[in-house]
Amino acid sequence: MRNDVLFINAIIVITLLYSLIQGIQLIFMGSMVEKADAEIIKTRYANFRNSQWAVVKYKAEGRNIVSDNMIQVSMYAKEGDMVMVKYYKNNPQKLAVFSVKKCVTAFIITCVFIIIRVLMQ
16 A cells, blocks of 8 residues: 555544544533633644643632643733633642534544545545
8 A cells, every 4th residue: 555545544543533532521520621711821832833731710619720731722812811721620620621623623534534544545
């Protein structure tokens, strides 16, 4: 098999798996999260320089929480900006990073590469 076909097949498998993981998390863990407005308190650049990683603080269960994990935010976000986050009800310090947007985007990418793969035959 040609290298370009192998590469496209790998992209299809990876994006499909990512989409499935996001979908499974949405189905089984969607009821275990709450949304909150959070303030960015610390940022650092991601490897690709088109976004940043941020630590946020938010109110959950009547107390101020600083997230244990970081979330990806716009490269233009700065300390003090507000973002919407999802946190786990049973562990408010941990942010949930699955979303419908990620699931659908990965699925669309999978479909595009399947079409490309079919057209290559």
